Amino acid sequence: GAGVSQTPSNKVTEKGKYVELRCDPISGHTALYWYRQSLGQGPEFLIYFQGTGAADDSGLPNDRFFAVRPEGSVSTLKIQRTERGDSAVYLCASSNSGSQMETQYFGPGTRLLVL
Amino acid sequence: AQSVTQLDSHVSVSEGTPVLLRCNYSSSYSPSLFWYVQHPNKGLQLLLKYTSAATLVKGINGFEAEFKKSETSFHLTKPSAHMSDAAEYFCVVSDPSGTYKYIFGTGTRLKVLA
Numbered sequence: 001g002a003g004v005s006q007t008p009s010n011k012v013t014e015k016g017k018y019v020e021l022r023c024d025p026i027s028g029h030t031a032l033y034w035y036r037q038s039l040g041q042g043p044e045f046l047i048y049f050q051g052t053g054a055a056d057d058s059g060l061p062n063d064r065f066f067a068v069r070p071e072g073s074v075s076t077l078k079i080q081r082t083e084r085g086d087s088a089v090y091l092c093a094s095s096n097s098g099s100q101m102e103t104q105y106f107g108p109g110t111r112l113l114v115l
Numbered sequence: 116a117q118s119v120t121q122l123d124s125h126v127s128v129s130e131g132t133p134v135l136l137r138c139n140y141s142s143s144y145s146p147s148l149f150w151y152v153q154h155p156n157k158g159l160q161l162l163l164k165y166t167s168a169a170t171l172v173k174g175i176n177g178f179e180a181e182f183k184k185s186e187t188s189f190h191l192t193k194p195s196a197h198m199s200d201a202a203e204y205f206c207v208v209s210d211p212s213g214t215y216k217y218i219f220g221t222g223t224r225l226k227v228l229a
Contacts, residue, residue, distance in 0.1 A: 003158075004158075031215075033216060033217070035217070035219075040222075041221060041222070042205050042219030042220055042221050042222050043159075043205075043217070043219050044219070045216040045217065045218070048214045048216055055213075055214055056213075056214040056216065059216070091158075091159070093159075093217075095215075098214070098215055099215060100147045100166075100209050100211050100215050101147050101164075101166040101209075102215070103149070103161050103164060104217060105161075106151075106158045106159040106160075107158055108156075108157065108158040109158065
């Protein structure tokens with residue numbers, strides 16, 4: 001079946017602009033995660049959704065970052081007033097129900113470059 | 116708090132020789148541990164996972180890992196490297212606090228020499 005998809009695959013924006021990154025999880029997966037991977041680093045957790053609600057947003061770096069999942073499937077990560085330090089690959093993952101033993105399935109990522 | 120440490124940032128092996136990628140973990144609970152592989156411009160792919168069943172875990176593409184509680188290690192091995200194994204490898208622990216978010220190591224870049 002279809003895996004996790006993310007759009008756009010690449011996004012170039014100017015400092016101060018607003019961007020939206022979209023994630024389409026595997027159908028039926030209730031758990032959805034966003035991670036950020038900076039160059040040469042491992043991915044770092046941003047936010048976790050269980051269904052429509054953000055169950056854990058402790059990884060969001062500041063209030064410029066926000067994410068939604070209004071219907072419990074597609075999620076959008078929104079970044080306001082982008083800064084050069086926001087440049088990274090943003091990864092989305094989904095799992096069946098969100099448990100310790102479950103595998104998270106990752107999308108290909110959105111590469112964000114802030115000029 | 117949970118964490119993983121990947122002891123080598125780069126590993127080079129010759130094609131056909133064994134691969135060893137090292138990972139140590141820290142966890143106050145019985146951990147769930149994973150190895151993922153990331154090929155250039157590709158998504159993260161699960162190689163294998165440990166979830167407290169067998170301590171020796173077999174994964175895809177001939178990889179395996181052994182959970183050693185006494186050494187707090189979960190090293191990844193493969194008997195014979197193939198050129199297609201060249202990639203970035205991440206050791207991961209799942210946070211059991213309720214969200215089960217992944218905590219990644221810093222990665223090991225594997226280079227396979229012809």
